[in-house]
């Protein structure tokens with residue numbers, strides 16, 4: 001059996017970033033840019049007023065000015081002001097030809113068409129957004145590797161970009177195994193358990209902006225599982241199986257993986273929960289066999305699957321590793337790394353109740369996993385441990 005670190009290292013060695021695609025800007029939020037984006041135009045595209053007021057030549061600011069026209073935002077034709085003239089202007093409107101400064105309307109006196117300024121702080125160019133002051137045509141607007149946040153999307157739209165090249169988010173298939181599984185909402189017959197793994201995994205994936213998720217149910221039937229796995233490999237970048245990776249007579253995942261020519265990279269990790277974790281590859285596709293217990297599924301997801309999925313899209317891990325002080329003493333046997341459901345706050349971390357891998361009640365309250373090393377047995381109150389902060 002390999003250690004947690006060895007397992008993480010082996011996965012990292014098999015990650016190949018997905019090929020970039022072009023997408024509409026409106027669909028690019030949350031992606032990473034695969035190419036530099038260059039500005040096509042000077043933005044603003046014209047000298048623009050940043051205030052409602054009057055446009056003038058600064059050299060005229062001590063004169064009584066004659067009002068000769070108006071420029072509103074969206075005005076399609078320009079006007080020209082001569083010496084001693086001014087024009088009404090509104091926020092966002094182009095400056096009239098000849099004007100270089102705008103005075104706010106609160107800082108003038110107007111008698112009929114005559115304007116006198118009372119702005120001791122007026123400077124040349126005040127209240128004017130210069131043409132190209134946001135960005136110049138040809139300049140790099142954003143760089144390859146930049147994250148497309150909502151602000152970045154707005155920025156690129158604002159400079160006229162409508163399509164970008166990004167690293168795609170992977171397509172995911174989830175295959176749940178087990179003939180005991182019943183859908184939530186239906187009556188639970190004797191021996192049945194409610195199917196929850198596809199729900200928790202889909203929710204976790206959607207939280208990362210992954211929408212292309214297919215769910216298959218494979219019962220405990222080897223033939224059904226082989227077919228589902230084959231379809232899943234062909235139609236997705238990452239396959240997540242849950243259950244059926246242990247040593248029971250109905251645990252068919254390893255056999256189905258071998259039948260589908262999946263190359264086994266490892267099976268079983270020195271950890272709790274999630275000891276029977278399987279990882280394999282086929283071409284560039286990643287196949288994770290997650291041990292069926294609901295808590296094992298999520299613990300393995302945050303430790304292995306999520307970092308891998310993020311790396312495929314060139315994204316940084318959304319599970320943040322931190323150090324925290326234990327609020328309680330905790331003991332465990334030697335030999336396995338334990339991941340405890342915990343509550344982290346202000347540098348302190350508390351292990352929650354219900355750590356068993358079939359239970360999710362404490363996971364539902366947890367905001368972190370506490371990592372307790374395989375080589376240690378006793379952990380004292382105040383000891384500093386690594387915690388994995390779960391995406392909120």
Ligand SMILES: Nc1nc2c(c(=O)[nH]1)N[C@H]1C(S)=C(S)[C@@H](COP(=O)(O)OP(=O)(O)OC[C@H]3O[C@@H](n4cnc5c(N)ncnc54)[C@H](O)[C@@H]3O)O[C@H]1N2
Nearest residue numbers: 176178194195196197243244245246251275291292293296
């Ligand atoms: N003799 C041994 N038995 C077991 C070992 C072992 O080393 N030797 N390992 C145990 C550990 S640790 C784990 S974890 C489980 C993993 O087993 P499988 O991956 O084969 O999972 P299943 O047996 O199919 O299911 C385990 C458990 O989880 C429930 N389950 C499965 N799928 C779902 C689902 N989609 N939603 C909700 N619950 C699900 C299933 O009913 C079982 O209770 O093996 C131990 N056994």
Ligand code: MOO
Nearest residue numbers: 273274275296357
């Ligand atoms: O390693 Mo298992 O996930 O504890 O039941």
